[in-house]
Amino acid sequence: MYTRVVRLPDAEDVSRVVARRLLDRVVALQAAQPTVHLCLTGGDAANAMYEAFAELAESSELDATRLQLWWGDERFVPATDPMRNSLQAVSRLARTISFQAAYTHMMAAQDGRKDSHESAAEYEAELGGTTFDIMLLGIGADGHVGSIFPGHPSFEPTTRSVIGVTDSPKAPSERITLTLPTLNRSDEVWFLATGEAKAEAVAATLEYDETLPAAHVHGRVVTYWFLDEAAAGQLPAQYSCPF
Secondary structure, rough: EEEEEEEEHHHHHHHHHHHHHHHHHHHHHHHHHOOOOEEEOOHHHHHHHHHHHHHHHHHOOOHHEEEEEEEEEOOOOOOOOOOOOOHHHHHHHHOOOOOHHEEEOOOOOOOOOOOOOHHHHHHHHHHHOEEEEEEEEEEOOOEEEEOOOOOHHHHHHOOOOOOOOOOOOOOOOOOEEHHHHHHHEEEEEEEEEEEHHHHHHHHHHHHHHOOHHHOOOOOEEEEEEEEEOOOOOOOOOOOOOOO
């Protein structure tokens, strides 16, 4: 298990480099195994990367019929609400990629019948013992990851795979999230962070500030950090590698 920090000039480079690397990695995994499990995240950096990924995938060897998509967390809002992470991701990726509906595992939307805790239990059952080949994650300026927030009940130890969050310190207040043990069921974890607002949290996480949820997430094989210069602004020079 090791960590690599990849520093890139700007946010556009992060989206471009990660999209290219992710596509190449998924295609390589598909050559070696029948199905690839990819867990997606939300946020501006991820959404920009999805757009670049869709463009590259159009003329690639990607086999979308052998790609299972999961989500690390979701805002528990109505299905058509543009705040939903899954809606943001799929609307970009589906421009050129035809995913299998049965392999696109979106977390439940708010429907007025079930609350976030009940919906989390359903997603936990759907997930079962699935492990992820690649886990994509962002990081909040406060060091949160998924919808697990520092100093919040969502950060408390749990044996659950998926939990509902009803009092998120970041809007919307109701969410669903994979827990830390589930995030860590990943061979590779890829963090994406851009912008000066993330710099302090990135540096603290890489120095293992245990009060931050992001510091507790690691790939079983490798953890990548893809940063623009602004997000890497508080890191010492040794936190860098060629990619």
